[in-house]
Amino acid sequence: MRARYSILQCFLSAPDNFVSLDSTTEDHSDLTIHLDRSKIRSHGFKAVEKYLQELHIYKASADVNGGVALYDKMTSVNDTMAKFRDVVMSKKQPRKQFVQANTTLNGDEVTIKEYEATQQGLIQSWLDREDIVGAAP
Numbered sequence: 001m002r003a004r005y006s007i008l009q010c011f012l013s014a015p016d017n018f019v020s021l022d023s024t025t026e027d028h029s030d031l032t033i034h035l036d037r038s039k040i041r042s043h044g045f046k047a048v049e050k051y052l053q054e055l056h057i058y059k060a061s062a063d064v065n066g067g068v069a070l071y072d073k074m075t076s077v078n079d080t081m082a083k084f085r086d087v088v089m090s091k092k093q094p095r096k097q098f099v100q101a102n103t104t105l106n107g108d109e110v111t112i113k114e115y116e117a118t119q120q121g122l123i124q125s126w127l128d129r130e131d132i133v134g135a136a137p
Contacts, residue, residue, distance in 0.1 A: 006074040007048065011035070014047035021084070028087045097121075102128050 011019035018039045023031045036043075051074070058067030077085075099121045101114040113128065115121035 002075045005077075006051075006071065008033075009074045010047050010051045011044060014039075014043045016043060018043040018047065023084070028084055031084055031087045099125050101125070 008019070012021070016036075016039060017034075018036055020034045021031065022034060054070060055067060058064075058070060097117045097119070099115045099117055101112050102125060103110055103112050115125045
């Protein structure tokens, strides 16, 4: 959660309102993140590049204090952002999963089996993959 927040802060600090937060109600239940898609390449990429490069320099030079200071700065929560937390947590959705499909070769025919993007689908894909690998000559 902290890493995602630091990336949001990175986007919010990008110039020309690349990303902005809007809310018109007292309880912030209508909180909306506005991202200008036309500025993804010109502003978003540059903002993330600068942030990750700075983190990498601290890591590569073993500057723990500098890296921690930067990360703490990017993940510190001010009063305004703290007000949004309850709304964000109430609307939080489970992480999306990508489950790799399996392919099999039956004679000259290739078949593909796809799975649900759930934990059960992930497990089933591995079980089926084991059957495929175990069945190899």
